[in-house]
Amino acid sequence: AQKVTQAQTEISVVEKEDVTLDCVYETRDTTYYLFWYKQPPSGELVFLIRRNSFDEQNEISGRYSWNFQKSTSSFNFTITASQVVDSAVYFCALSGDILTGGGNKLTFGTGTQLKVEL
Amino acid sequence: NAGVTQTPKFQVLKTGQSMTLQCAQDMNHEYMSWYRQDPGMGLRLIHYSVGAGITDQGEVPNGYNVSRSTTEDFPLRLLSAAPSQTSVYFCASRNLGQASYEQYFGPGTRLTVT
Numbered sequence: 001a002q003k004v005t006q007a008q009t010e011i012s013v014v015e016k017e018d019v020t021l022d023c024v025y026e027t028r029d030t031t032y033y034l035f036w037y038k039q040p041p042s043g044e045l046v047f048l049i050r051r052n053s054f055d056e057q058n059e060i061s062g063r064y065s066w067n068f069q070k071s072t073s074s075f076n077f078t079i080t081a082s083q084v085v086d087s088a089v090y091f092c093a094l095s096g097d098i099l100t101g102g103g104n105k106l107t108f109g110t111g112t113q114l115k116v117e118l
Numbered sequence: 119n120a121g122v123t124q125t126p127k128f129q130v131l132k133t134g135q136s137m138t139l140q141c142a143q144d145m146n147h148e149y150m151s152w153y154r155q156d157p158g159m160g161l162r163l164i165h166y167s168v169g170a171g172i173t174d175q176g177e178v179p180n181g182y183n184v185s186r187s188t189t190e191d192f193p194l195r196l197l198s199a200a201p202s203q204t205s206v207y208f209c210a211s212r213n214l215g216q217a218s219y220e221q222y223f224g225p226g227t228r229l230t231v232t
Binding site: 004006009035037043044045047050091093104105106107108109110111 | 220
């Protein structure tokens with residue numbers, strides 16, 4: 001069974017602070033895919049990043065960066081110099097291997113509410 | 119492209135009523151799915167489909183029916199609504215080829231069952 005844990009329910013920071021959102025996952029598949037989605041107050045779900053289990057390179061996109069560590073089953077998300085527009089709920093999600101049946105089911109964590117204040 | 123569209127945006131039902139949540143996509147995606155989002159529980163998969171005529175259950179399928187007669191449409195039916203089905207429902211689609219493909223989500227339907 002697949003499981004995603006986002007232990008931080010809510011985080012509040014002051015604008016320009018750096019913030020890291022934690023994601024820990026469980027899967028028996030050797031091939032799997034990890035995702036981050038953003039849900040702003042308007043409610044839609046916005047795709048941020050995808051990472052497959054064979055690619056442990058960290059990725060940076062502007063103020064966003066992701067740290068994937070298979071040894072600790074973690075896929076953490078850092079926002080540098082946070083802004084008020086970053087306020088949203090952020091979800092980490094996991095999809096397994098199609099060959100084992102896990103590829104058709106995207107498992108979400110419970111989300112982290114990020115509040116960025118002036 | 120309109121992407122993934124859902125109707126209605128809001129709905130209030132009485133216990134025992136039935137209704138269908140509509141979902142359509144114009145990206146020719148084989149894979150479509152329905153999720154429900156409840157406070158503190160993230161999104162949970164209800165049903166999914168890998169093509170016309172093929173559907174399967176997700177994590178929380180009880181109380182919901184689906185069918186897939188065309189590639190574009192994937193309606194979700196509540197046969198006898200219950201207060202426990204009060205939730206925000208999201209439809210999503212993606213290319214079937216690989217699990218690595220990201221899912222595109224619709225704007226959601228907020229359902230209240232009284």
